[in-house]
Amino acid sequence: MTNQSKMKVYQEVLNQIRQFIEEQELKDGDRLPSERELSEQLNASRASIREALRAIELLGLIETRHGEGTFLRTYKPYHSVELLSTFVLREVKTKDELLEVKFLLEQVCLNQLFADEQWDYSQVKNLLFESNDIHTELFLRLFEEYGNRLLLKIWHLVTGFVETVDPKGASQVQYEELLKLISQRQYNQALDYHASLYEKQCS
Amino acid sequence: MTNQSKMKVYQEVLNQIRQFIEEQELKDGDRLPSERELSEQLNASRASIREALRAIELLGLIETRHGEGTFLRTYKPYHSVELLSTFVLREVKTKDELLEVKFLLEQVCLNQLFADEQWDYSQVKNLLFESNDIHTELFLRLFEEYGNRLLLKIWHLVTGFVETVDPKGASQVQYEELLKLISQRQYNQALDYHASLYEKQCS
DNA sequence: TTTCAAAAATGGTCTGACCACTAATCGAAT
DNA sequence: ATTCGATTAGTGGTCAGACCATTTTTGAAA
Numbered sequence: 001m002t003n004q005s006k007m008k009v010y011q012e013v014l015n016q017i018r019q020f021i022e023e024q025e026l027k028d029g030d031r032l033p034s035e036r037e038l039s040e041q042l043n044a045s046r047a048s049i050r051e052a053l054r055a056i057e058l059l060g061l062i063e064t065r066h067g068e069g070t071f072l073r074t075y076k077p078y079h080s081v082e083l084l085s086t087f088v089l090r091e092v093k094t095k096d097e098l099l100e101v102k103f104l105l106e107q108v109c110l111n112q113l114f115a116d117e118q119w120d121y122s123q124v125k126n127l128l129f130e131s132n133d134i135h136t137e138l139f140l141r142l143f144e145e146y147g148n149r150l151l152l153k154i155w156h157l158v159t160g161f162v163e164t165v166d167p168k169g170a171s172q173v174q175y176e177e178l179l180k181l182i183s184q185r186q187y188n189q190a191l192d193y194h195a196s197l198y199e200k201q202c203s
Numbered sequence: 204m205t206n207q208s209k210m211k212v213y214q215e216v217l218n219q220i221r222q223f224i225e226e227q228e229l230k231d232g233d234r235l236p237s238e239r240e241l242s243e244q245l246n247a248s249r250a251s252i253r254e255a256l257r258a259i260e261l262l263g264l265i266e267t268r269h270g271e272g273t274f275l276r277t278y279k280p281y282h283s284v285e286l287l288s289t290f291v292l293r294e295v296k297t298k299d300e301l302l303e304v305k306f307l308l309e310q311v312c313l314n315q316l317f318a319d320e321q322w323d324y325s326q327v328k329n330l331l332f333e334s335n336d337i338h339t340e341l342f343l344r345l346f347e348e349y350g351n352r353l354l355l356k357i358w359h360l361v362t363g364f365v366e367t368v369d370p371k372g373a374s375q376v377q378y379e380e381l382l383k384l385i386s387q388r389q390y391n392q393a394l395d396y397h398a399s400l401y402e403k404q405c406s
Numbered sequence: 407t408t409t410c411a412a413a414a415a416t417g418g419t420c421t422g423a424c425c426a427c428t429a430a431t432c433g434a435a436t
Numbered sequence: 437a438t439t440c441g442a443t444t445a446g447t448g449g450t451c452a453g454a455c456c457a458t459t460t461t462t463g464a465a466a
Contacts, residue, residue, distance in 0.1 A: 009419065010257055018289050034447055045420045047250055050449090051257040054213055058258040059283060061290050066448050067428035094280060097353045104311050104354070112307070150300040151307070153291045154357060161280050212450065237416055248451045253418090269417050270459030 009044050013052035016042050021072070032062065032070040095165045102162050103198045105155045109143050110194060114187040119145075121183050134175045135197075136163075212247050216255040219245050224275065235265065235273040261286065281356045288360045301365050306401045308358045312346050313397060317390040322348075324386050337378045 017032070032038070035053065039046040053070060056062050063073040113119050136159060143152035174197060181190035220235070235241070238256070242249040256273060259265050263282035267273045316322050339362055346355040377400060384393035 014261075014286065021290070036447080047253075047421090048419065050250075051254055053448095054254040055258045055261040056286075056290070058217075059261065059287065061287070064448065065428085066426070067446080069428095069447065094278060094353070097351050098280065100351055101353050101357070104315070108307050108311060148300050148303055150292070150297075150304050150361075154288075154304070157284065157287060157291065158353075239416075250452090251450065256417095267417065268459085269457070270415080272416065272459095 009048040010051040010055070013038070013042055013044055013049055014056065017052065017056075026072055028072050028074045030072050032072065034069060098158060098162050098165060099198065102155070102158045103195070105151070105158065106139055106142075106194065107191065109139065109146055109151070109155070110187075110191055112146055113142060114190075121185075138175055138179070212251040213254040213258065216241070216245055216247055216252055217259065220255065220259075229275055231275050231277045233275050234271075235275065237272060281353065284353075284356060285360060288357075292364060298365075298368050301361060301368060302401065305358070305361045305365050306398070308354070308361065309342055309345075309397065310394065312342065312349055312354070312358070313390075313394055315349055316345060317393075324388075341378055341382070 017038070020026075020033075026032070033041065035046050035049050038044075038049045042049070053062065053064070057064055061073060062070055064070045139155070139159075140152075143155055146152075178190060178193055178197075181187075181193055220241070223229075223236075229235070236244065238249050238252050241247075241252045245252070256265065256267070260267060261283060263279045264276060265273055266276040342358070342362075343355075346358055349355075381393060381396055381400075384390075384396055
């Protein structure tokens with residue numbers, strides 16, 4: 001109705017829901033209107049409402065609890081990994097782009113942190129290294145350190161998709177090395193080392 | 204039925220569809236069974252089938268054509284990136300963060316182009332400067348030049364949001380200056396100049 | 407053989423019903 | 437008045453069937 005009438009109802013519903021969330025300033029954990037309410041307010045059948053909700057549920061943006069309702073949820077890209085990977089693995093074309101963007105974002109993060117003279121690396125130093133995915137854990141910390149939440153979310157998003165395509169684990173030793181370079185303020189070496197972790201992907 | 208009976212039907216359907224694709228070795232462009240066929244074969248209602256299909260359609264894994272059918276499709280993460288961003292940005296829409304990310308992405312683009320010795324800046328030189336938004340036009344061209352479509356998409360999205368928050372127009376002269384620096388391969392000056400365009404935003 | 411209208415197949419959408427689960431309500435026993 | 441329990445209302449989960457819009461196939465007429 002609003003834009004192209006060619007757009008499917010469930011896509012319109014998605015936009016309306018997004019708009020609703022913005023207007024009401026809903027946050028993680030808040031409850032959305034019930035499917036029946038949405039159906040009435042958005043002038044669409046409950047089936048269409050559900051198609052939209054199921055879609056963003058699969059993306060991990062909402063959480064539905066039987067008998068309770070539908071709730072906003074902190075975005076967790078790991079949600080539908082198994083499913084996605086089997087679909088996606090046969091197409092490697094975009095894998096390189098994903099990896100490259102992830103790499104570039106991380107380089108940006110490192111560069112910005114290094115450029116800050118007053119940056120206290122000691123907090124990062126105390127990072128626990130007992131996680132399964134050290135790389136993600138470390139850069140999650142570094143992005144938080146930098147403080148730009150949008151940049152962090154974008155990186156997190158891309159990382160989620162990368163894991164879908166490229167489920168590799170990095171060795172712990174490598175990141176202890178990276179962390180050592182950072183703590184010694186050998187920034188150029190740190191950047192190069194970080195880059196080297198990505199270079200062997202080209203096979 | 205198969206695993207946890209707690210799992211929703213549409214998720215079971217997703218697994219079955221994935222399995223079907225593997226068994227039949229379907230490739231991009233191949234057609235899936237019709238919704239009614241799937242409904243019969245998988246012993247689920249057409250509504251549940253559709254919920255599953257809509258979900259993976261939003262993920263960009265399939266494409267539906269009215270009257271024709273449902274087809275496998277080359278996976279492109281950009282689809283969901285677009286939708287996700289609008290959700291992800293809901294809490295983050297601080298003007299400063301938006302501007303900073305936009306700036307950083309552009310710096311990345313410039314850096315990567317400059318690092319490429321064989322880059323031919325002459326094509327960019329021929330850019331028409333009759334658009335209303337010179338900045339967007341120029342960097343759209345530069346990002347395309349670099350070739351990473353995902354990076355371009357992310358930048359484009361961020362730029363779109365920035366414009367809704369900060370509807371400024373840049374003067375034409377400034378970008379002729381920037382372009383001049385690029386064409387003269389004075390890359391460091393170009394980066395600094397680009398940065399200076401953002402610095403006066405801190406009011 | 408070619409052409410084109412009818413029929414079949416397919417996705418898009420809606421309605422209404424029923425079940426399962428949860429939380430709120432209300433009344434009875436304490 | 438308080439507590440506890442069953443009832444009830446609200447919500448998501450699922451299904452069956454209908455109708456429309458678009459595309460493809462079919463088959464008869466030229």
